[in-house]
Amino acid sequence: MTTEPDAAFELQRVTIHGHERAFVRAGSGPALLLLHGLGCDHTTWFPAIRDLARHFTVIAPDLLGHGVSAKPRADYSVGGYANGMRDLLTVLGVDKVTVVGHSFGGGVAMQFAYQFPERTERMILVAPGGLGPEVTPLIRLITLPGFHQAMGLATLPGVRHVGKAGLRALSRTGLHGTRDLGEVADIYESFKDPRARAAIAHVVRAVVDMKGQIVTMVDRAYLTQAMPMLVVWGTDDMVIPATHANNAARTAPGAVVEIVPNAGHFPHKDHPERFVRVVQEFVRATHPASYHRGRWRTLLRNGPALPSNRAEAGESPMTPVAQLPGA
Structure with a gap:
């Protein structure tokens, strides 16, 4: 590809x-x-x-x-x-x-x-x-208070590298529900930028709540x-x-x-x-x-x-x- x-x-x-x-x-x-x-x-x-x-x-x-x-x-x-x-x-x-x-x-x-x-x-x-x-519930979680701070910790260099490697490894297993995890790893990488996290949180909260798409x-x-x-x-x-x-x-x-x-x-x-x-x-x-x-x-x-x-x-x-x- x-x-x-x-x-x-x-x-x-x-x-x-x-x-x-x-x-x-x-x-x-x-x-x-x-x-x-x-x-x-x-x-x-x-x-x-x-x-x-x-x-x-x-x-x-x-x-x-x-x-x-x-x-x-x-x-x-x-x-x-x-x-x-x-x-x-x-x-x-x-x-x-x-x-x-x-x-x-x-x-x-x-x-x-x-x-x-x-x-x-x-x-x-x-x-x-x-x-x-x-x-997916993963997108709904972005609407929760504290997302910005929690993702800031999750994208610290060591944590982020381990998380990305794990997501990509899972995407290669062929297991049900893991196909798109390689793409999720790329999105996860983008969250290291606090401006990107803030923008995406604004986007999601405009179109999704905890019940789903609005x-x-x-x-x-x-x-x-x-x-x-x-x-x-x-x-x-x-x-x-x-x-x-x-x-x-x-x-x-x-x-x-x-x-x-x-x-x-x-x-x-x-x-x-x-x-x-x-x-x-x-x-x-x-x-x-x-x-x-x-x-x-x-x-x-x-x-x-x-x-x-x-x-x-x-x-x-x-x-x-x-x-x-x-x-």
């Missing part, structure tokens, strides 16, 4: 609202905006980014508070991140994108599409947050009638259960759902060739959404239609290429 980019994927920086944003931009063609998950950065896309850049203009930022982007005391809400992506694209001279979001980045992608439909051609959601309450797109999923949507999930995801893909199939019946066997929470890293192929096929098979204020107004006024009404109206913009069993 490729984890390092070549010279074509040089990290660039731009300052917006006084805060430095880091990003990779490569390739040519229709634009893909790749949004990483909680505690990750643009490097999560490295296994797939080279092949994607052969067909698309790929823009992969480090979200504020992550990677080498600035980590200020700032707005870390989902809406705030969507605004930040709008501003980054504006500075880069990119008008419209297919927005691709993994995990928390999937929630940002959904919010971006909701806030800026005129700039969104498609949504591609990879094991996204926002489709149900369930989430931010959802389910009540607005009917708006995807006007926008092609692909959902990709690994069967062995222990962070956000793959059963949430059923919610996508149920609340957005036009969505394409691709379930990837033998993959965890990072299907784009577990099976990058398949991920790239699915993205290519989806973009090729769908027309980019065209924003019409009148149609958007009508959708908002009418609210979600009954499934039978959707079928009668023929409003689904695409044909699923890989549907959930029984969905």
